[in-house]
Amino acid sequence: MQVEVYKKDGSTSGVQVELPASIFEIEPNDHAIYQAVRAYLANQRQGTHKTKTFGEVSGSGKKLWKQKHTGRARVGAVRSPLWKGGGAIFGPVPRDYSMKLPQKLKQLARKSALSYRAKEGNIKVVEDFTFESPKTKDMISLLKSLGVDKKKILILMPAGNDSSVFKSGRNIPTVNIIEASKASTYELMNNQVVVLQKSAVEALVQSLS
Numbered sequence: 001m002q003v004e005v006y007k008k009d010g011s012t013s014g015v016q017v018e019l020p021a022s023i024f025e026i027e028p029n030d031h032a033i034y035q036a037v038r039a040y041l042a043n044q045r046q047g048t049h050k051t052k053t054f055g056e057v058s059g060s061g062k063k064l065w066k067q068k069h070t071g072r073a074r075v076g077a078v079r080s081p082l083w084k085g086g087g088a089i090f091g092p093v094p095r096d097y098s099m100k101l102p103q104k105l106k107q108l109a110r111k112s113a114l115s116y117r118a119k120e121g122n123i124k125v126v127e128d129f130t131f132e133s134p135k136t137k138d139m140i141s142l143l144k145s146l147g148v149d150k151k152k153i154l155i156l157m158p159a160g161n162d163s164s165v166f167k168s169g170r171n172i173p174t175v176n177i178i179e180a181s182k183a184s185t186y187e188l189m190n191n192q193v194v195v196l197q198k199s200a201v202e203a204l205v206q207s208l209s
Contacts, residue, residue: 001025001118005198006126010145017125017201019118023208028112028119036109036185039099051091054079059086106185107208113188122193124148125201128158134167139175146195154191156180158199181207 001024002016059079067074081089101109117123124146131138143149155177157165169175176191180200188194196204 003123003125006124006146008127008129008142008145010147013127017198019123019201020205023111023205024114024118024123026111026115028115029108030112032105032109033112033185033189035101036106037189039101040184040186042097042099045097047095047097049092050094051088053089053091054081054087057085057087109185110183110188111208113185114194117188117194123196124193125196125198128197128199129165130162131164131168134164136168136171139165139168139172143175148193148195151192152176152190153193153195154178154183154187155195155197156183156200156204157197158203161197180204 001019001021003019005013005015005017007013054077057079059077061077061079064075064078065072075083078086080086114123126142126146129142140149143153152174153176155165155169155175157177157179159179159181161179166177169177176187178187180196180203183204
């Protein structure tokens with residue numbers, strides 16, 4: 001598919017760029033997207049949660065009062081899970097939540113996410129740009145000129161791009177900026193609009209070939 005390349009001021013440059021149909025026009029696979037997003041979120045978890053069991057919590061193991069003839073309920077140690085401050089029953093323990101997906105499945109999910117965005121008309125290609133110095137207002141001005149400032153935006157840059165672009169956008173809550181080749185399915189689906197620098201298109205296509 002052919003898409004217009006925009007300038008920083010929001011006007012069209014008169015140039016079009018080819019987005020391969022094998023990446024941007026496939027039939028989206030919802031289950032592949034689901035698996036990729038699930039794996040991404042699972043891999044963000046540290047898994048360091050832990051509660052103390054009866055055997056680990058601090059306290060004596062002495063029986064608090066005799067078994068019979070007190071009129072009170074039977075009780076063992078003060079560490080009993082039935083008591084305040086006692087050990088936890090079936091509490092969380094450290095575990096590894098990480099998931100691994102086949103490479104082909106991950107690529108299918110990314111292609112599906114890009115095809116969704118392309119079908120919605122939410123992929124914009126912009127001429128390569130930098131800023132003289134990192135300024136949030138410059139990034140806001142660029143997004144307004146493209147008409148996407150009210151949406152959640154993912155900006156994909158080529159590798160080694162000027163850090164002024166990243167620094168100009170990192171303070172805007174609705175803007176995420178990453179290298180095109182590292183864009184995950186989660187990031188593509190969690191943002192409404194994908195803004196590609198022109199030279200980032202090739203990097204993105206190569207990462208999915």
